[in-house]
Each structure stands twice: as structure tokens, then as C-alpha cells.
Amino acid sequence: MSAISPLRKFVSPEIIFGAGSRHSVGNYAATFGARRVLVVSDPGVQAAGWVGDVLASLDRQGIAHVLYTAVSPNPRVEEVMAGAELYRASACDVIVAVGGGSPMDCAKGIGIVAAHGRCILEFEGVDTIRVPSPPLILIPTTAGTSADVSQFVIISNQTERMKFSIVSKAVVPDVSLIDPETTVSMDPFLSACTGIDALVHAIEAFVSTGSGPLTDPHALEAMRLINGNLVQMIANPQDIALREKIMLGSMQAGLAFSNAILGAVHAMSHSLGGYLDLPHGLCNAALVEHVVAFNFDAAPERFRIVAETFGIDCRGLPSAQVRSRLVEHLVAFKRAVGFEETLKLHGVGSSDIPFLSQHAMQDPCILTNPRQSTQRDVEVVYGEAL
Ligand SMILES: NC(=O)c1ccc[n+]([C@@H]2O[C@H](COP(=O)([O-])OP(=O)(O)OC[C@H]3O[C@@H](n4cnc5c(N)ncnc54)[C@H](O)[C@@H]3O)[C@@H](O)[C@H]2O)c1
Ligand SMILES: [Fe+2]
Numbered sequence: 001m002s003a004i005s006p007l008r009k010f011v012s013p014e015i016i017f018g019a020g021s022r023h024s025v026g027n028y029a030a031t032f033g034a035r036r037v038l039v040v041s042d043p044g045v046q047a048a049g050w051v052g053d054v055l056a057s058l059d060r061q062g063i064a065h066v067l068y069t070a071v072s073p074n075p076r077v078e079e080v081m082a083g084a085e086l087y088r089a090s091a092c093d094v095i096v097a098v099g100g101g102s103p104m105d106c107a108k109g110i111g112i113v114a115a116h117g118r119c120i121l122e123f124e125g126v127d128t129i130r131v132p133s134p135p136l137i138l139i140p141t142t143a144g145t146s147a148d149v150s151q152f153v154i155i156s157n158q159t160e161r162m163k164f165s166i167v168s169k170a171v172v173p174d175v176s177l178i179d180p181e182t183t184v185s186m187d188p189f190l191s192a193c194t195g196i197d198a199l200v201h202a203i204e205a206f207v208s209t210g211s212g213p214l215t216d217p218h219a220l221e222a223m224r225l226i227n228g229n230l231v232q233m234i235a236n237p238q239d240i241a242l243r244e245k246i247m248l249g250s251m252q253a254g255l256a257f258s259n260a261i262l263g264a265v266h267a268m269s270h271s272l273g274g275y276l277d278l279p280h281g282l283c284n285a286a287l288v289e290h291v292v293a294f295n296f297d298a299a300p301e302r303f304r305i306v307a308e309t310f311g312i313d314c315r316g317l318p319s320a321q322v323r324s325r326l327v328e329h330l331v332a333f334k335r336a337v338g339f340e341e342t343l344k345l346h347g348v349g350s351s352d353i354p355f356l357s358q359h360a361m362q363d364p365c366i367l368t369n370p371r372q373s374t375q376r377d378v379e380v381v382y383g384e385a386l
Contacts (some may be wrong), residue, residue, distance in 0.1 A: 010214045010259050012170045013138075013149055013160060013176045017251065021239065022139050022179040025054050025096055026061035032135040032174070034094035038087045040107040044070040045099040045141050047187040052100045054139065066090045068110075074103045074156040074163065074277055080109035080120045087114045087134075094135045098182075100194070101145030101154070101280065104138050105180045108153045108171045120155060121164075125187035129170035136173040141182040143247045144194025146201065146254020148176040154276055162359045167310035172258070180240065180247040188234050191246075192337040195282025198222065198250040199333075200284045205256035205265040207295060207302045208368040211384055212260065223309045225249030231336045253346040264373055266364035268382065271356045278346060280287040286341040289330040290384045296323040297368050298371035343386050353382045 016024065028036055037058055041051045046069055053200075058065050068083045087095070087110055097107035109120045111133030116123075123129060138148035147153075153166040186194070202222035205215055226249040233242040268291070269283035296303050300319045307314050307326040310333075314322050334341075348356075357378040360366060366373060 004067060005213065006242070007213050008212045011151060011172050014110050015176045015178060015251070017147065017178045017248070019179060019181045019244070020181060021177040022050065022053050022098070024141060025137060025177060026057035026059070026063060027376070028137050028175050028177070029058060029063050029094050029096065034063050034135070034251050036066065036090060036092045037094045038083070038090065038110065038370055039065050040071065040095065040097040040110065041067070041068050041069050041099045042085060042103050043069055045103065048141070050098050050139070050141050050182050054096060054336035061217040066092060067169070071099070071103045071106045073102050073279060074377050075106040075109070076275055077120055077156055079247070080113060080155060083110040084113035088143055088333055094137070096137045096139070098139040098141060100140065101147045104140065104145070104147040105153050105155060105162040107136065107138065108147070108173075108228060111165070112171070120274045121157065123166045124164040126167045126178065128166065129168045137177065138173045138174045139177045139179065139182065141184050142186060142190065142194040142195040143180070143243070143250040146198065146250050146258070148173060148178065149251060149254040150258035152258065154270060156277070161275050165270065165364050167364050178251055180244040183243045183247060184238060184240065184318035186237070188237070191234050191237070192339065193228060193285070194250070195233070195246060195279040195337065196288070196334065196339070198246070198253045198284045199226045199230070200227065200265050201257040201262065201286050203252065203288070203292070203306055204265055205260040205286045207299045207370045208260045208263055209213055209370060210368045215256040215260040216218060218252040220305070220309055222249045222253035222256060222323040222380045223306065225252070227310050227333065234337055263291070263369035264295065264360070264363040264366060264378065264381070267360045267366040267369070268356070268378060270363050270365070272343070272360040274349070274359065275352065275356060276346060276348070282341060285339045286343050286383045287385050289327045289382070290381050292329050292330060293323065294377065294381050295369065295371045296326070302370070343382070347351045348386060350383065350386065353379050356382055358376045
């Protein structure tokens with residue numbers, strides 16, 4: 001008799017996907033009985049006009065609001081704490097975020113602090129949340145992080161020059177309003193960074209030790225959508241049909257990685273992003289092919305499927321050749337979206353590697369990497385990416 005699969009769980013918010021969905025935020029806030037909403041965003045998203053649409057929708061429902069936009073890319077501990085203080089002092093009862101991963105993660109952090117009355121630093125790690133957060137509605141404006149569907153919060157601790165992760169189903173928002181129209185204002189660099197982030201989510205979720213039948217179909221479809229449309233989207237930034245495909249790919253990658261967790265690219269990129277305050281997608285881009293080459297032999301059949309999903313003809317090829325074709329494909333894809341990155345270009349030297357590796361080993365994402373890694377392994381991979 002063949003064994004049956006082990007138990008799996010899958011969490012997701014209520015998702016409303018489609019052009020114009022941002023305009024319904026007022027209705028969703030009303031269903032939570034909102035009296036005063038804290039709206040979290042950042043200056044770039046406000047300048048693009050997306051904050052105005054959210055405030056207008058709340059106004060139509062007669063719901064008061066307080067705006068908080070003091071959020072940096074790679075949101076910081078102090079920004080979370082100041083936002084939580086504003087939430088408390090203004091007697092808010094619902095949180096809405098509109099923006100990329102940074103305002104969305106900051107909003108999740110504000111919810112945790114508002115509920116517990118303690119510093120966000122105390123919640124680092126897995127399943128540390130004890131008190132439910134206030135109702136949370138997220139509206140992503142980048143097609144990449146999918147923090148709006150995920151169980152992750154990534155906050156930067158600039159006192160220690162590191163980023164830390166909070167992983168809990170308690171940080172999955174109540175509602176995600178995914179509106180591809182908001183991504184038309186992304187410039188080519190932001191589109192490339194966030195698109196590569198989503199592609200890496202899909203690859204890492206598919207080869208993760210936490211992968212399984214509930215997440216695999218999302219991961220594979222995300223790879224198809226992003227691999228097949230990102231280059232075209234960057235060349236045709238106003239093409240809403242292409243924006244929609246990449247947004248859908250990002251969402252599916254998000255559902256996959258939220259439930260299957262990630263791997264060494266993310267563990268290493270969180271460490272790098274905290275140390276140098278660099279864009280998250282850029283860090284992933286600098287590392288991805290090196291980590292894939294390192295991991296390949298631990299999951300050759302899974303990586304063969306990844307390669308086939310990218311359109312590489314693997315028939316009759318031995319594993320070593322599939323590995324090198326997959327690495328070549330990733331390098332060519334990165335170039336096609338505008339990346340020629342090495343870590344050296346961003347000022348990383350070999351003397352930084354021990355610090356970076358030590359922090360990467362503490363990140364929860366390292367635990368689900370398909371190949372068990374020691375600090376020495378991680379040091380070698382950073383060295384290859386220099
Ligand atoms: N929680 C998660 O599951 C998760 C997953 C991956 C990454 N992250 C985190 O998310 C953060 C990165 O988020 P991001 O890549 O979405 O970028 P971001 O939120 O940091 O935004 C980067 C810049 O782009 C601008 N911007 C955002 N949307 C725009 C738009 N539509 N038009 C014009 N400008 C726009 C912002 O104003 C900002 O200046 C990192 O801190 C990363 O660690 C979180
Ligand atoms: Fe990511």
C-alpha cells in the first residue's frame with residue numbers, strides 16, 4: 001500500500017483581484033465597522049496618486065482617516081513604532097496600507113504593536129504573536145513582494161544593520177485588494193526589482209522543503225507568467241494586460257511562498273538588505289543563480305521541472321547540463337530586465353562576508369532551503385556573488 005501525503009495547511013486572505021479594486025476599500029473598511037482608519041503609505045506612492053484614490057473611497061463611506069507616510073524602503077523599527085503611536089493617539093480601529101512591501105510590512109508591524117503594546121523587536125521569529133491585530137486591508141502597488149497575501153513581515157533594525165523576519169498566520173491581512181492598475185506608475189528599475197523578487201519567490205517555494213501539492217501549482221504558474229511576460233512588460237510599461245499578468249504571477253508566487261516558505265536566496269538577501277539598505281529585489285537578483293547552482297544537487301528533479309517551466313528543453317540531458325542551462329537562463333533573464341549586478345558593485349567586500357553569513361544563518365528562510373547549509377557554505381556562495 002502506498003503512503004498518503006502528510007498534513008498540509010494553506011492560509012490566504014480574502015482576495016479581490018482586478019483593475020479598479022482599490023476603489024472598493026471604503027466598502028471593505030465599512031464591513032469592519034471602521035470609524036477611523038490609519039492609512040499607511042509612502043511619499044512615492046502618494047505622488048503616484050494611489051493614496052488619493054484610497055482616501056476618496058473612505059470619504060465616500062463617511063469614514064474618518066489619518067494618513068501616515070513616514071515609511072522608508074526597507075521599513076524601520078522606529079517607523080513601525082511611530083505609526084503604532086499615531087494609531088493609538090488617534091483612536092483608529094482599522095489599518096489600510098497602500099504601497100509596495102515596505103508600507104505593507106510597516107502596517108502589519110503597526111497592527112502587532114497596537115495589539116500588544118510592546119516593541120516590534122520582541123516579535124522576531126516564528127509564531128510569536130499572541131493577540132490578534134486590528135482589521136487589516138492591504139493594497140499592493142508593486143508586483144513583487146506579495147506581502148498582501150503572506151505570513152511574513154520584514155523589518156529593518158538599523159541599529160544592528162540587519163533585517164529581521166516575523167512569520168505567523170496572524171499577519172495575513174483580512175482583505176487584499178490587488179489592483180494591477182496601480183503598477184503602471186512603476187519605473188523600469190522598480191518593475192525589474194519587484195518582478196525578479198516574485199520570480200525568486202516562485203522558485204524558492206517550489207524547491208523548499210515545505211513545498212507540496214497545495215503550493216506547487218501556484219509556484220509553477222507564477223514562474224510561467226513572470227518568465228513569459230516580465231521582459232515584455234518592462235518594454236511596454238503602459239500595457240495593462242501585461243501588468244495584470246505580472247500582478248497575477250506575483251500573487252501566485254506569494255500564495256506559494258507564504259505557505260511553503262522560502263530558502264537561502266531570501267535568508268541571504270535579508271541579511272544583505274539590512275546591512276546595505278539596498279532594494280530587496282536587487283539583492284535577490286545578485287544572489288539567485290549562485291544559490292540555484294549551490295542547491296541544484298539537493299533537488300535535481302524539482303530543478304528539472306523549474307527548467308522545463310522556463311522553456312528549457314531538458315530531454316535526454318544529464319543533471320549537470322540541466323543545472324548549467326538553468327543558471328545560464330537566469331543570468332540571461334536578469335540581463336534582459338536590466339541587471340548586470342555583482343555585490344562588489346554595491347560596495348560589498350570579502351571582509352563583510354562573515355557578518356552577512358552569520359545573520360543569514362539566523363533567518364527562518366534558511367531552514368526550508370533544499371540543501372542544508374552551514375555558515376561556511378553561505379560564506380562561499382556570498383563569495384561567488386561578489
Ligand atoms: N512581507 C513579505 O512577505 C515580503 C516579501 C518580500 C519582500 N518584502 C519586503 O518588502 C520590501 C520591498 O518592497 P517593494 O519591493 O514592493 O518596494 P518598496 O515598498 O520598498 O518601494 C520602493 C519604492 O518604490 C516606490 N513605489 C512603490 N509602488 C510604486 C508605484 N506603483 N509607482 C511608483 N512608485 C512606487 C515607493 O514609493 C518606494 O520609493 C522590502 O523591505 C522587503 O524585505 C516583504
Ligand atoms: Fe522577496
